[in-house]
Amino acid sequence: MTADARNVHLSRWFDAPREAVWAAFTEADQLARWYGPAGVSVDPASVSVGSELGGEWSLTMVAGTRRIPLRGTITQIEAPRRLVVTDAMPDGSIVTMTIDLTEEDGGTRLTLRQGPFPSEVADGAETAWSEAGDKLAAILRPTG
């Protein structure tokens, strides 16, 4: 896994046919079953995934009492190898999730990219930390 300043990148191999991995990302009932990370579930009734350009790709995550909606639009779809979903954030910024699936060693290689996170998040981090007072900086854990 690598990350540049504004995007998250992951690459992982799955012991499953490409069509199965594709279905996991594009079928509502499947997406609801795995999309929440540990401790987070997805409200199955909230999942809406289209199959065409311009279609919706939305769901609501539930973490304790908190509901976190994702509202995306499919901006590229080439089954079963590429899915691009664009999300408009509450602050007006646009974040894109790109999924690429390739057949590899009898299974499927998934490459995922998400971003760009807006400059206030990426650049603002650098400014805030470089200008933070010594005492504040001293109490924070160093990044690994």
Add this chain to the structure above:
Amino acid sequence: MVVHDDLSQVFAALADPTRRDILDRLSVRDFTVGELAAPYDISLPAVSRHLRVLADAGLVTRTTHAQWRRNELCVEPLDTARNWIEDLTRTWSARLDRLDTHLKETI
């Protein structure tokens, strides 16, 4: 789990030099609004507004103690913001672990 709008709110809160200075002072001990406002050349209501922005971003907790509100620093959002790429990557990694399990159960 890292959520984009939480991060934006933390960084927006940190974007102001007075608010960064307030956090720096709160990292030593808690303060009342009056104590926080004393060294700044701005009004008490203006300092209150800064504290509200910080509280809304989860960076400061406010407790009522006798008649005065005390303001305390919360480090957790700062750590998350500082490590946001690593945290978001970890969130995705956990998600893909669940995808792996899901695929094994489905096919």
